[in-house]
Amino acid sequence: MHTSSTQSETIDRSAAVAVIGAGPAGLSAARLLRRHGVEYDHFERHTDVGGIWDIDNPGTPMYESAHFISSRDVSGFFDFPMPDHFGDYPSRVQIFEYTQNFARTFGLDEVIEFGTTITDVRADDDTWIVTPAGQTPRRYRGVLCASGTNWHPRVPRHRGNFTGEIRHAVTHRSGRDFAGKRVLVVGLGNSGADIACDAAQFADSAYISVRRGYHIIPKHIFGRPADSFDEVVTIPMWLERPVLSALLRLLVGDVTRWGLPKPDHKLFQTHPLLNSQLLHHLQHADIAVKNDIERFDGDDVVFTDGSRLEIDLVLYATGYEMQIPYLDKNTFEWDGDRPAQYLTAFNRHHRNLFTVGFVETNSSAYTLFDNISNVVAQYLRDQVTRPASASRFDELIANDRPNLAGSLHLVDSPRHAGYVDAKVFKKHLARVRQQMNWSDLEPGPAKSTAKAVNVTASRNQP
Incomplete structure (x- = not known):
């Protein structure tokens, strides 16, 4: 670490940690920090909690027709179930409401500094200097990056010139925009499939390029959400597949039969595609399937099989790059475009630099956020109350290199770099907790350890 600031130039918060981002991952981290008595300050650049689920959050990839990809009863924070009146796969409005209610139930929103963008985070000896836009830098003992993964579009380049409109899925809001x-x-x-269904309903003609x-896994099997079976039936992958x-x-x-190519991989070797509506539109010829784009030619898109179509709008649903813009990229090791952190959260070279939510998985992300936040919080607590225990965990950070993908053997692609099998991940975290004599998640009230500082927080709730 290098020295970049002096004590006189910063607000001293070195007994606390900084949490950046108040989406689901940041809220999970804040609640578990409280539970384990770790003091923290919480920053959010927007005016409310919810992250990408707030469709009014500038830069969000959220669209009107979006629904949760995991089902209601296996999703959500660990002791805060989603209401029974939610759909089996809740809408984006319900998920936003649920996330707001979670924050308010546990008082997490009361201490968040809303409207506060973090512009710079850098190491300073054994502390971290965090600079909010237009404010005096603050010194912390640790930083939890929970600012999300779906903010920086990955846009491919194709040869030729296109006279129509080219957009990325991050700009999509409503199927009505496809009319005519x-x-x-x-x-x-999964987002590309959803947006293709929007196009099938509103556009003059709709195509998908793959x-x-x-x-394709239907969202319901025998009338039950498909992922509910995974919660009650545990069989090895060699049999499950x-x-x-x-x-x-x-x-x-x-x-x-509906024009899709035959899969070139085994089931579960890519992130599962759950979309019954897509099957409906393919079966009714509302969507036509094309192969990869070879080039653009004026009004036409030319495909690798030599066919061409006159197209008005090309919309790239090609994913996002995981970036943490307020930190030097070299602060992290990278696995593709994903921070290669121990247990997805712990930096191996910079103590107390954490990532929460920078994970791609085959299950509900919220429960994983809680599981890893629980470990992060107890590690931070032990640095103060049981330093010998924290030092033992430092050894794990440096030397433990588990295979968190298990037996999935995923297709080599940017999306699958650092992919986590949820069951394998939870089992390894359980072993770590047992080894460290740390507690599992337990319901109950959380002690408030977030404290106001001498900076005015902005809470301009919409």
Whole structure:
């Protein structure tokens, strides 16, 4: 670490840690810090909690038709279940409401400094200097980066010139914007599938461009949310894969009948595509499938099979780059475009620099946020109350290199770099907690340890 500031130039908060971001990951971290008696300050550049789920948050990729990709009863924070009146797969409005209620129930929003953008974070000996925009820098003993992953679009480049409109999915808000247009959606992740369905309903004609085939899992199997079976049935991957593959052949059939390429990988070797609505639109020819783009030619898009289409709007649903813009990129090791942190959270070279929420997984992310926040909070607590214990965990950070993908053997792609199998991750965290004599998640009130500082917080709630 290098020295970049002097004590006189900063507000001393060196007994506390800074939490950056008040989306689901930041709220999870704040609550677990309180539970374990760790003092913190909390920053959010927007005017409310919720992160990407607030459609009014500038730069969010949220769109009107969005729903949670995991189901209601297996999602949510660990002791704060989603209400029964929510849909099996809650809408973006319900998820935003749920996240707001979580923050208010535990008083987390009362101490967040809203409207405060962090412009710079840097190491200073064994502390961290955090600079809020237009404010005096503050000194902390640690920083939790929870500012989210879906803010920096990944946009591919294709040869040629296109006279129509090119946009990324981050700009998509409503299917109504497709009215009267011939729309090509590029990419078939879960967001791309949702947006293609919007185009199927509103556009004059709708197409999807894909490079490979995908296994499509219906959102409901035998009338129950598909992911609910994973919670009650535990079988090894070598058995689960052929059993579910056979079931999908029975329930879904041959996806090549509707123009999709045959998958070039086994089930679960890519992030699962859960979308029953897409199947409906493919089956009714509301969406036509094209292969990869070869080049643009004026009004036309030319595909690798030589075919071409006259298109008004090309919308890239090609994902996001994980960036942490307030930190020097070299502060992290990287696995593709993902910070290569121990247990997805702990920096191996800079003590007390954490990432919460920078994870791609095959399960509800909220429960994983709680599990890793619980470990981060107890580690920070032990640095004060049991320094020998914290030093033992420092050894794990430096030397423990678990395989958190388990037996998935994922396709090599930027999205799957550092991919986490939720069951494997939780089991390893349980072993770490046992080894460190740390507690598991337990319901109950959280002690408030966030403290106001001599800076006016902005809480301009909409």
